[in-house]
Amino acid sequence: MSDKPFFIGYMPAPEGLRAFLVIVAAAVIGGMAGASWVLGVGQDDPGPGAVRGDYGRQNLMGIVELVPYPLLHVVEGSDTIPEGTTLMMSAGNKAGVDARALPLDGQLAAVSGVVMERGDLQMLQLRGGRRGLGPGGGPMDIPEPVDMGRWRLAGEICDGKCLAGAMRPGRGLAHRACAAMCLLGDVPPVFVSSQPVDGEEFMLITGPDETPLPKEAYDFLSQYVSVEGTIKRHGDLLVFSIDAATLKLTN
């Protein structure tokens, strides 16, 4: 039988191992605390995005437009969302509202939900079924879009719901998998521009000619990219229709 001291957790520490035990325990605790601090300070600021439950439920009337993601041009607003606002819409969890919005394209609709907000980006998460999105009075004229030409922008492709405040962080590599799941669930994608375009930092991003965002773009989610495309203003929201072949990492 060896005379070497042997430590068992439920017995008093042997005399010869106590100093070693104290050093190891201090190193582990200090090391973990240090690693936590380093990892914490290394993270990007998640920003001001938040679910604004404090605004209360928003009951609005507006014209639905599919570009191809559903937008709402508000014609009867609230204290929080005034008339003339153009909103993106999503459902609960990682889902869009395409199926519910499709039969209402170009029509007045009654919507109800809660707002997520980051700066001037607003996303309305609708209640379930027709309580969240239902017919409001028949066809109406959709505001005419304004062509702003072709642009080359740098920035990041995100999902509009998490970016607006559903998640913290709602952008960046740490959020990449979540963003991909949201976009696969038809949540409207948003491009965050490195610098404002016509005063707007956030814009809906689509494929060419306002088709769904091409799958090639999903490979670039949450990374910093440059990309070319055309921009149109729909109401007070910019829609960036990209040419996916021009996507490349910025550095």
Added chain:
Amino acid sequence: MAATLVLLGKIWLWAGAAVAAVFLTFGLDRIDEDAQEAYVFRPLLIPGVLMIWPLVLWRWWHIERHGDITMARYSPVRSAHTAAAVAMSIAIILVLSFGWNARQDWPGDVAPVQMTKGSDE
């Protein structure tokens, strides 16, 4: 690149599934007499076999050929283990450092460029 990684993952897991099917129905009885006629626990081993099926095959082959080496597990730590532990520790630090340095910087200094004017401008 992503598609290749997914394909490699699928191949790995399908190979693991094949190993799990054979090992848990025939192999386990051959190398562990305590497991004979015990079946309920075997599905619990499937996820682990899917992940480390090469190690399962190697251990199976080794025990078939040389007999059980259970007691060898309690041998003193070999000197090579120390070197391996140090190497792995350094590798972890290097991987973290590389990942940290490979992170992109926000292109805040890249201004939007209007390439053509819009028809409404």
